[in-house]
Amino acid sequence: MRLSIYRYDPDKDERPYIKDYEVQLEHADRMLLDALVKVKVLDDSIAFRRSCREGVCGSDAMNINGKNGLACLTKVADLPEHVTLRPLPGLPVIRDLIVDMTQFFKQYHSIKPYVINDEPPPERERLQSPEERDHLDGLYECILCACCSTSCPSFWWNPDKFVGPAGLLQAYRFIADTRDQATAERLDNLNDPYRLFRCHTIMNCVDVCPKNLNPTKAINHIKELLVKRAV
Amino acid sequence: MALSVRKFDAIVVGAGGSGMRAALELARANLKVAVLSKVFPTRSHTVAAQGGIAAPLANSTEDNWHWHMYDTVKGSDYLGDQDAIEYMCRRAIEVVVELEHMGMPFDRLESGKIYQRPFGGHTQDYGSPKMAMRSCAAADRTGHAMLHTLYQQNVRANTQFFVEWMALDLIRDPQDGAVIGVTALEMETGEVSILQAKATVFATGGSGRIFAASTNAFINTGDGLGMAARAGIPLEDMEFFQFHPTGIQGAGILITEGVRGEGGYLLNKNGERFMERYAPNAKDLASRDVVSRAMTTEIKEGRGCGPDADHLLLKLDHLGPEVINHRLPGIREIAIRFANADPVREPIPVVPTAHYQMGGIPTKYTGQVVVPEGATSESILPSFYAVGECACVSVHGANRLGTNSLLDLVVFGKAAGEQVIKDIRSLPSPQRNLPKDAGEASRARLARLDAASSGERVADVGNDLRRTMQAHCGIFRFPEDLARGIEKVKEIAARAQRLFIQDKSKVFNTARVEALELDNLVETAMATIVSAEARKESRGAQSRADFPERDDKNWMRHTLWYKEANRLAYKPVHLKPMTVEAFQPKARTY
Ligand SMILES: Cc1cc2nc3c(=O)[nH]c(=O)nc-3n(C[C@H](O)[C@H](O)[C@H](O)COP(=O)(O)OP(=O)(O)OC[C@H]3O[C@@H](n4cnc5c(N)ncnc54)[C@H](O)[C@@H]3O)c2cc1C
Ligand code: SF4
Numbered sequence: 001m002r003l004s005i006y007r008y009d010p011d012k013d014e015r016p017y018i019k020d021y022e023v024q025l026e027h028a029d030r031m032l033l034d035a036l037v038k039v040k041v042l043d044d045s046i047a048f049r050r051s052c053r054e055g056v057c058g059s060d061a062m063n064i065n066g067k068n069g070l071a072c073l074t075k076v077a078d079l080p081e082h083v084t085l086r087p088l089p090g091l092p093v094i095r096d097l098i099v100d101m102t103q104f105f106k107q108y109h110s111i112k113p114y115v116i117n118d119e120p121p122p123e124r125e126r127l128q129s130p131e132e133r134d135h136l137d138g139l140y141e142c143i144l145c146a147c148c149s150t151s152c153p154s155f156w157w158n159p160d161k162f163v164g165p166a167g168l169l170q171a172y173r174f175i176a177d178t179r180d181q182a183t184a185e186r187l188d189n190l191n192d193p194y195r196l197f198r199c200h201t202i203m204n205c206v207d208v209c210p211k212n213l214n215p216t217k218a219i220n221h222i223k224e225l226l227v228k229r230a231v
Numbered sequence: 232m233a234l235s236v237r238k239f240d241a242i243v244v245g246a247g248g249s250g251m252r253a254a255l256e257l258a259r260a261n262l263k264v265a266v267l268s269k270v271f272p273t274r275s276h277t278v279a280a281q282g283g284i285a286a287p288l289a290n291s292t293e294d295n296w297h298w299h300m301y302d303t304v305k306g307s308d309y310l311g312d313q314d315a316i317e318y319m320c321r322r323a324i325e326v327v328v329e330l331e332h333m334g335m336p337f338d339r340l341e342s343g344k345i346y347q348r349p350f351g352g353h354t355q356d357y358g359s360p361k362m363a364m365r366s367c368a369a370a371d372r373t374g375h376a377m378l379h380t381l382y383q384q385n386v387r388a389n390t391q392f393f394v395e396w397m398a399l400d401l402i403r404d405p406q407d408g409a410v411i412g413v414t415a416l417e418m419e420t421g422e423v424s425i426l427q428a429k430a431t432v433f434a435t436g437g438s439g440r441i442f443a444a445s446t447n448a449f450i451n452t453g454d455g456l457g458m459a460a461r462a463g464i465p466l467e468d469m470e471f472f473q474f475h476p477t478g479i480q481g482a483g484i485l486i487t488e489g490v491r492g493e494g495g496y497l498l499n500k501n502g503e504r505f506m507e508r509y510a511p512n513a514k515d516l517a518s519r520d521v522v523s524r525a526m527t528t529e530i531k532e533g534r535g536c537g538p539d540a541d542h543l544l545l546k547l548d549h550l551g552p553e554v555i556n557h558r559l560p561g562i563r564e565i566a567i568r569f570a571n572a573d574p575v576r577e578p579i580p581v582v583p584t585a586h587y588q589m590g591g592i593p594t595k596y597t598g599q600v601v602v603p604e605g606a607t608s609e610s611i612l613p614s615f616y617a618v619g620e621c622a623c624v625s626v627h628g629a630n631r632l633g634t635n636s637l638l639d640l641v642v643f644g645k646a647a648g649e650q651v652i653k654d655i656r657s658l659p660s661p662q663r664n665l666p667k668d669a670g671e672a673s674r675a676r677l678a679r680l681d682a683a684s685s686g687e688r689v690a691d692v693g694n695d696l697r698r699t700m701q702a703h704c705g706i707f708r709f710p711e712d713l714a715r716g717i718e719k720v721k722e723i724a725a726r727a728q729r730l731f732i733q734d735k736s737k738v739f740n741t742a743r744v745e746a747l748e749l750d751n752l753v754e755t756a757m758a759t760i761v762s763a764e765a766r767k768e769s770r771g772a773q774s775r776a777d778f779p780e781r782d783d784k785n786w787m788r789h790t791l792w793y794k795e796a797n798r799l800a801y802k803p804v805h806l807k808p809m810t811v812e813a814f815q816p817k818a819r820t821y
């Protein structure tokens with residue numbers, strides 16, 4: 001398999017460049033991450049993040065032949081023989097395939113990602129019906145990989161102002177939780193030309209999410225709630 | 232050149248479930264806390280836990296903490312400390328209900344209460360054939376739900392995280408051995424500094440990467456154990472390494488026991504549900520050590536499946552798409568991706584896979600680290616605490632029950648937090664003085680790596696270590712294999728002193744990180760195999776071909792391994808619970 005990989009080490013490189021690698025894959029090397037680990041044996045200076053190798057930790061998001069995805073969930077068999085890997089677009093590159101995710105997490109934190117409920121809790125669990133709980137499906141599973149936000153043109157142009165699909169998906173996760181009492185406050189926080197309304201339903205985010213989540217749908221729910229509240 | 236020093240009330244090394252639960256307690260008490268993690272907190276391996284967290288909520292079946300305690304003691308093959316086990320089981324409801332109040336998205340029953348499923352070894356009425364539904368679950372993503380919830384609460388509490396900082400070595404006060412902090416490498420800049428604190432809490436997780444076939448993430452390299460061992464602190468019960476019955480063959484990815492809890496079962500090549508022969512009552516929900524041994528025996532005796540007769544099949548299609556999609560959606564996704572099998576239609580090929588380290592840094596139920604000193608075998612080591620998989624409390628003894636680890640993380644994470652607060656508030660003076668050579672050991676390790684212009688490749692040495700452990704210290708252990716294995720690990724340890732990395736950059740040098748991790752893998756592997764060779768009995772996860780029986784007369788005791796000369800010492804098991812009658816050791820059948 002042939003890989004062309006974006007390389008940049010600010011410690012020694014003046015500018016980024018693309019380096020080509022050729023690796024022999026074995027039967028057990030199913031995923032792109034397996035191939036990358038092989039590359040690292042050849043050249044230990046290539047830097048990328050990885051941990052769980054099963055698509056739950058969100059470490060190894062990268063741009064694979066122009067599309068964002070997780071290396072550990074991308075089957076080699078589904079890729080062409082020649083693959084180009086770049087860091088996630090739109091975020092500052094620290095080194096090689098490693099980007100600085102500060103801005104992404106800042107937006108996540110800005111939506112107050114925790115259940116707000118100031119009533120004294122009961123002795124046992126708060127009750128929630130299975131149907132109410134079902135509303136959280138498709139929302140809580142997000143692994144904060146940033147594939148979505150870094151494929152969203154609105155986030156590229158305004159990463160400091162637009163919450164981005166990942167953050168908005170989580171904003172809706174808490175609005176949808178029957179245990180949360182801060183819906184009004186959450187909507188106020190998002191009712192802003194930039195924070196929410198920069199989303200023009202381009203749908204890139206849905207297309208790339210490795211967990212098959214649908215940020216656009218969540219964003220539309222929030223927009224509907226704002227409309228409803230206005231009338 | 233002196234290293235820069237930062238001072239805190241407390242530092243927590245590790246941001247998995249246990250570290251974040253401890254941190255939350257500390258942040259809420261308004262202490263100045265630093266939480267270090269090699270990865271962004273939600274990328275810690277707790278995120279991969281699937282099946283559930285144990286608590287006798289009795290939402291579906293009758294249950295109470297006494298039954299849970301009995302199961303845990305029996306599951307531990309009587310090596311667990313009964314006081315710590317009582318403590319954990321009594322606090323289970325409290326900590327799980329707290330998680331729910333924090334917003335953890337548990338599945339629900341029609342009653343609106345938390346959904347619970349059966350899990351291996353969890354029974355009603357002190358081991359009766361009736362299973363207890365005790366595992367509180369968020370589909371098959373319980374760890375993800377728990378870890379994100381704990382992170383979210385820490386965001387709310389303004390916890391200070393040092394993300395992508397790797398702790399390298401412990402710093403101890405030469406006077407009395409107290410721990411006064413760590414050296415740490417900031418990956419982004421390559422800078423090493425000293426983080427000093429009145430309390431240091433280790434929550435660095437497991438070491439599953441010492442085996443070739445493992446359910447564990449790349450980052451599970453036993454760093455806390457390596458740091459403790461290098462600082463002269465013993466490691467307890469390291470021979471007990473759990474092999475999970477159902478890792479995907481070839482890939483190692485875990486298929487939760489929750490699959491069997493929901494009604495799935497194992498088949499051999501004859502289509503026989505073989506667990507009925509090994510554990511007539513509990514069958515596929517017998518304890519993990521029992522099921523893994525049965526599977527290995529089936530394969531050894533030629534009843535494995537596939538062209539190489541090298542795996543078994545986990546069947547769950549009979550549960551129907553409804554149950555699979557609702558309760559086990561992540562498993563379906565994983566099986567399709569990593570085993571090319573859609574469990575709605577076909578079984579999943581599985582083999583027992585290295586999963587969980589029962590041993591670790593010796594602690595008591597307060598999280599305080601305890602070491603032998605003079606005539607006492609458990610003297611508190613000042614200002615050092617350990618929680619989660621890197622600690623040995625010991626609640627899991629020789630074999631952990633599924634869902635008891637997530638419980639362990641939150642019970643002892645919270646307890647350690649409470650203890651740290653108490654200890655810090657009673658300290659007379661603010662910070663101790665750093666020894667003159669503080670940080671020297673870490674600097675020497677880094678200097679050696681930077682200076683090397685040739686030597687061994689990290690990947691080669693690591694792979695040899697993993698292969699050796701797999702071949703010599705697996706599910707069934709043979710005396711000659713263990714003895715030869717020790718020699719091999721010693722050779723590998725010597726090679727690990729001569730590592731060479733091409734990458735000399737200061738910025739995010741992952742080659743350097745992997746080289747530093749290898750030191751910890753080597754310490755952990757050595758502790759495991761040396762302790763295994765010395766224990767001349769079979770108990771829980773340790774199964775010796777030459778000593779097939781449990782030997783309570785000679786071996787009802789905890790192992791302590793010291794790095795120095797591979798010395799071993801032993802200490803008694805706490806057979807006395809806190810308030811209830813002790814459970815006397817019995818033959819263990821399921
Ligand atoms: C696939 C899988 C499924 C599981 N399912 C279940 C289940 O359903 N129920 C159950 O009870 N148990 C389960 N377990 C076991 C349980 O998940 C783990 O034992 C537990 O999550 C470990 O948590 P922890 O807090 O100790 O460590 P981890 O979550 O592993 O976190 C370790 C932390 O330490 C940090 N760290 C490590 N070394 C350093 C260093 N040198 N410097 C700085 N930071 C460092 C890491 O970055 C990380 O933040 C499962 C385990 C696996 C592997
Ligand atoms: S749908 Fe909205 S959030 Fe998603 S990519 Fe398009 S603009 Fe961005």
Ligand code: SF4
Nearest residue numbers: 142143145146148209
């Ligand atoms: S929504 Fe999907 S793509 Fe976006 S961060 Fe979450 S998991 Fe990643």
Ligand code: FES
Nearest residue numbers: 051052053058072
């Ligand atoms: S390595 Fe964890 S998501 Fe890919």
